[in-house]
Amino acid sequence: MTQVSSTRPIVSVRDLGMVFPVPGGQTVALQDANLEIMPGEFISLIGPSGCGKTTLLRLMADLVRPTSGSLSVNGETPDAARQKRAYGYVFQAPALMDWRNVLSNVKLPLEVMNLPREGRDARAREMLKLVGLEKFERSYPWQLSGGMQQRVSIARALAFDPPLLFMDEPFGALDEITRENLNLELLRLWRETGKTVVFVTHSISEAVFLSTRVVVMTARPGKIEGVVNIDLPHPRGEDSREDPRFFQYATEIRELLKKGHA
Amino acid sequence: MTTAAPDSPLAAAPASRSRRASNAGPMLAVAALALLLYWPVMLLANRGVAQRALDSGADLGCKTALACATQLRNPVIPAPGQFLEGFRALTIPPTAPTSAPYNMLVTGGETLLGLSLASLLGLILATLLVRSRSFERATLPWLIASQTVPIVAIAPMLAVLLGQYGVQGFLPKAIIAAYIAFFPVAIGMAQGLRSPDPLQLDLMRTYRASPGQVFGLLRLPASLPYLFTSLKVAATAALVGSIVAEISTISFSGLGKMLAENSRASDTVALWVIMVYSAVLGIALVALIGWLEKGVTRWRPAR
Numbered sequence: 001m002t003q004v005s006s007t008r009p010i011v012s013v014r015d016l017g018m019v020f021p022v023p024g025g026q027t028v029a030l031q032d033a034n035l036e037i038m039p040g041e042f043i044s045l046i047g048p049s050g051c052g053k054t055t056l057l058r059l060m061a062d063l064v065r066p067t068s069g070s071l072s073v074n075g076e077t078p079d080a081a082r083q084k085r086a087y088g089y090v091f092q093a094p095a096l097m098d099w100r101n102v103l104s105n106v107k108l109p110l111e112v113m114n115l116p117r118e119g120r121d122a123r124a125r126e127m128l129k130l131v132g133l134e135k136f137e138r139s140y141p142w143q144l145s146g147g148m149q150q151r152v153s154i155a156r157a158l159a160f161d162p163p164l165l166f167m168d169e170p171f172g173a174l175d176e177i178t179r180e181n182l183n184l185e186l187l188r189l190w191r192e193t194g195k196t197v198v199f200v201t202h203s204i205s206e207a208v209f210l211s212t213r214v215v216v217m218t219a220r221p222g223k224i225e226g227v228v229n230i231d232l233p234h235p236r237g238e239d240s241r242e243d244p245r246f247f248q249y250a251t252e253i254r255e256l257l258k259k260g261h262a
Numbered sequence: 263m264t265t266a267a268p269d270s271p272l273a274a275a276p277a278s279r280s281r282r283a284s285n286a287g288p289m290l291a292v293a294a295l296a297l298l299l300y301w302p303v304m305l306l307a308n309r310g311v312a313q314r315a316l317d318s319g320a321d322l323g324c325k326t327a328l329a330c331a332t333q334l335r336n337p338v339i340p341a342p343g344q345f346l347e348g349f350r351a352l353t354i355p356p357t358a359p360t361s362a363p364y365n366m367l368v369t370g371g372e373t374l375l376g377l378s379l380a381s382l383l384g385l386i387l388a389t390l391l392v393r394s395r396s397f398e399r400a401t402l403p404w405l406i407a408s409q410t411v412p413i414v415a416i417a418p419m420l421a422v423l424l425g426q427y428g429v430q431g432f433l434p435k436a437i438i439a440a441y442i443a444f445f446p447v448a449i450g451m452a453q454g455l456r457s458p459d460p461l462q463l464d465l466m467r468t469y470r471a472s473p474g475q476v477f478g479l480l481r482l483p484a485s486l487p488y489l490f491t492s493l494k495v496a497a498t499a500a501l502v503g504s505i506v507a508e509i510s511t512i513s514f515s516g517l518g519k520m521l522a523e524n525s526r527a528s529d530t531v532a533l534w535v536i537m538v539y540s541a542v543l544g545i546a547l548v549a550l551i552g553w554l555e556k557g558v559t560r561w562r563p564a565r
C-alpha cells in the first residue's frame with residue numbers, strides 16, 4: 001500500500017492561504033501551504049490547536065473557499081470533486097441524526113444520492129459489520145457510547161464508497177483504550193479498501209502509528225512546518241509501537257513542532 | 263470494533279421510568295390537600311355573603327352565617343352538594359344542545375380546527391422565516407404586532423368581516439383561535455428548523471444534497487420536538503381564542519356562549535361547572551398533543 005503506483009496526486013495544494021476576518025482584524029488560519037497527496041496514502045495533519053488543520057481539511061472538502069492559492073482534488077476543483085461525491089468526511093463530532101437508528105443513519109448518504117433502494121440495507125449492514133456494530137443497527141444514537149457513535153459516522157462516510165476519506169480528529173474525544181482499538185481498525189480498513197485518508201490529530205503517537213506521511217503544522221500563522229515520511233512496515237500492530245524507528249519519528253515530529261513554537 | 267465497547271447502555275430507560283412513577287405521588291398529595299381544604303375555604307368564602315344576606319333580613323331558611331354558607335343561591339364557591347347538583351343538571355342528557363359536554367365538544371372542535379389552521383400557517387411562515395433573512399426582517403415585527411392586539415378587540419371585528427363573506431358559525435371561531443395560535447407555532451418551528459448542528463449541514467453539503475433534501479431529511483425532522491412543545495402552548499392559546507370568540511360574537515353554542523349566558527344570570531354554580539369542563543378540555547387537548555408527540559418522536563429517550 002505504501003508503494004504508490006500512480007504518479008498523479010489525488011490532492012494537490014499550492015500556495016494555499018486562508019484568512020478569516022475577525023472583529024478588529026483578521027486571523028491567518030493558513031499561509032502558503034504546499035502539499036501533494038498520492039492515491040492510497042494515509043496522511044496525518046498534526047499540530048497544536050488553531051494551526052489550521054481543520055481549515056485545510058475543509059478547504060479540500062470545499063466546505064470553505066480559499067482566500068489565496070489553489071488546490072485540486074482528483075485533478076479538478078474541490079467544488080467539482082464535491083459535486084462528484086469524491087470524498088467522505090468524518091467530523092470531529094459524530095453528527096448523527098437523533099431520529100434515525102444506526103442502520104438508517106448509515107443509509108443517509110445512499111438516500112441523498114438516490115442509490116438503488118434495494119441495495120441500501122445490504123450496503124449499510126456491510127459497513128456496520130466493518131466497524132463492528134452489526135448488532136446495534138436498531139439502536140438510536142443516544143443509546144450508544146461516544147466511541148460507538150463515532151464508528152457509526154465512519155461507517156456512514158464509507159457507505160457510498162468514496163475513494164478519499166477526510167477525518168477531522170475523529171477519535172479526539174475518546175479514551176485512550178477505545179482510541180487505540182479504533183486506530184487498529186482504521187488501519188485494517190485502509191489496507192483492505194485502498195482508500196486515501198487525510199487524518200487530523202494532535203496525538204504524535206497516533207500520527208506515527210497510522211500514517212505513511214505526517215504533515216506537521218504550526219500556529220500563528222497556521223502553516224506547514226515539515227513533512228515526515230513514516231517508513232514502518234505494514235501491517236502494523238501493537239509491536240510497531242515498540243519499533244525503535246517509531247521513537248525516532250515521534251522525536252522528529254516533536255522537534256518540528258517545537259521549531260514552530262520558538 | 264471487534265471488541266464491543268463496554269458501555270452499550272440501555273440503562274437510561276429504567277431510570278427514567280421510575281422517575282415518572284414518582285411524579286404521581288406529589289401530584290396526588292396536592293390533590294388530596296386541595297380536597298381537604300375545599301370545605302373550610304368554601305365556608306370562609308361564602309360566610310361574608312351569607313352574613314350580608316342575613317343582615318338584610320332575607321329568609322334563607324337557616325340561622326347562622328356558617329349554616330347558610332352551604333345554601334346560598336349564588337355562592338362564591340359552591341358546596342359539594344350544590345356543585346354535584348349543578349354538574350348533573352348541565353351534564354344530563356349529554357346530547358342536549360344546552361348541556362356542557364355537548365358544548366365542550368363544539369368548542370373542542372373549533373379549537374382543533376383552529377389549531378390545524380395555525381399549524382399549517384405556522385409551518386409555512388417558519389419555512390419562509392428560515393429561508394430568507396429579508397423575509398424575516400420584513401414580517402417578524404408585523405407578526406409580533408399582530409399578537410399585541412388583544413384578541414377580545416379583534417374577535418368581533420373578524421366575526422363581522424367573515425360574516426360578510428358568508429363565513430358563519432363554526433369557522434369564524436376556528437379562525438380566531440388560529441389567529442392567536444399560529445404565532446407560537448411559527449416561532450417554535452422557526453427555532454426548530456434552525457436547530458440542526460452546523461456539522462450536520464456541512465455533512466449534507468458533502469453529499470451534495472439538494473435544498474429540498476436538507477429540508478426534508480434534516481431541518482424538518484430536527485424541528486419536530488420544537489413543533490410539539492410549541493403546539494402545547496398553541497393549544498391552550500387556541501382554546502382561549504375560541505372561548506373568547508364565542509363570548510364576543512353572536513354564538514349559539516360552545517362553552518364561551520354558556521359562560522356569557524350564565525354570567526349574565528349570575529349563576530355561579532353553573533359557571534363553576536363550565537369552568538371545570540373548560541379545564542378538562544384544555545387538559546385533554548394538551549394530552550392529545552403529548553400522545554401524538556410520543557407516537558411521532560418514538561426515537562427519543564423516555565423522559
Ligand SMILES: Nc1ncnc2c1ncn2[C@@H]1O[C@H](COP(=O)(O)OP(=O)(O)O)[C@@H](O)[C@H]1O
Pocket residue numbers: 020021022027028029047048049050051052053054055056222
Ligand atoms: N469560520 C471562522 N471564522 C473565524 N476564524 C476562524 C474560522 N475558522 C477557523 N478560524 C480560526 O482559524 C484558525 C485555525 O483554525 P482551525 O483550522 O480550526 O485550527 P485547528 O483545527 O488546527 O485547531 C484559528 O485561529 C481559528 O480561530
Ligand SMILES: [Mg+2]
Pocket residue numbers: 053054055
Ligand atoms: Mg480542528
